[in-house]
Amino acid sequence: MFKSFAIWNCVAMWFPVHTMCLRVHAARQRGATLLKRLRHRDANVSPSSQSAGRWAQTCQALIYRHHGDPSLVVQLEDAPLPPAGAKDVVVELLAAPINPSDINMIQGTYAILPDLPAVGGNECVAQVVEVGNQVRDLKTGDWVIPRDAGLGTWRTKAVVAEDDVISVPNNIPLLAAATLGVNPCTAFRMLSDFEELKPGDSVIQNAANSGVGQAVIQIAAARGINTINVIRDRSDFLQLSDRLKVMGASHVIREEALRRPEMKELFKTCPKPKLALNGVGGKSATELLRHLQVGGSMVTYGGMSKQPVTVPVSALIFKDVKVRGFWVTQWKRDQSHDGEAFRRMLDELCSLILQGKLTAPACTEVHLQDYQKALEAAMQPFTSTKYVLIM
């Protein structure tokens, strides 16, 4: 009885990570993947690492057993850690942000959902504190971030396969490392993979004050690309606008301005954008399309307004715009066979961080114990800050 309980706990605490699955996948495929992962892991468990005395370790983790309102279903619990295998590393989590996709996963509305119970969170920076004897590239003290979504990062400690994480320099700021793997990577890919952008070209984006938006502003500025940044009106608009301009934003405008004659004035000094980045959907996305160059692309990566994207017929017929989508999780999975493209991108992003050209978004640090306040605050509009759990 005790043995099967312990095994269940190991599986429940760690394998939700590995059993993440696209809901659209066939059940048979899911079963086969899980079996493969379990076998792979069994093979990694060395005799010494199975000693109960040595591995009776626990961590604290934010666990949810049902989908629902995150501030109601998430609880801080003590959880056992599974034994570390020869190809595993033990990591201490340092910091992990609360992103919209984390909230959607807990609500049960995201495209990929872990089996329950699950640990919340998909992104973090962690420090390696122990390595298995067959670990090739990591050593104690290294900083790592997850390679894929679904790691369950809101916890103090974890045992992970070496291949599930990737190292980042440990001399970059903690918050930049904790928020590196999702938003800057999304911004980097969207600025690289859809239109050939040269210095002097321009990009228009909504939700410009989001984590993605702030990374777009800074990466674009480092490449000499103009950004037209659209945000919702608010009482502190000028303060926020100034903050985005300090980061490198060329123009910051209110949503309402997109329909006004002042846009004509703006385009006297700034070329029409080749690329529009849409994290909002609804009317906001339609307005972005109105300002695209002929033949330009609009890339949708988020739907914060929960409204569908409507494409005017004229934009398709007379401007031949391309309407595309991007999901960084899929990009990472598509690259997983060699990992070189991910490594190159992280190296470039970390080099920008070290040069002071890319900073973390505005963040509010919250101790893990105060998770409830952080979850509630992260779901409020107009916060203009990323809540980051500090372990």
Ligand SMILES: NC(=O)c1ccc[n+]([C@@H]2O[C@H](COP(=O)([O-])OP(=O)(O)OC[C@H]3O[C@@H](n4cnc5c(N)ncnc54)[C@H](OP(=O)(O)O)[C@@H]3O)[C@@H](O)[C@H]2O)c1
């Ligand atoms: N496809 C991908 O690979 C990918 C990767 C990363 C992120 N994302 C998505 O990108 C979006 C932004 O993520 P993030 O981490 O950058 O977010 P974030 O830092 O938490 O910022 C949220 C942004 O959404 C805006 N917003 C919230 N509710 C809104 C509404 N009803 N209408 C219009 N704007 C609204 C906020 O503007 P206010 O300040 O005005 O509230 C803010 O700009 C999310 O949908 C996320 O899931 C997608």
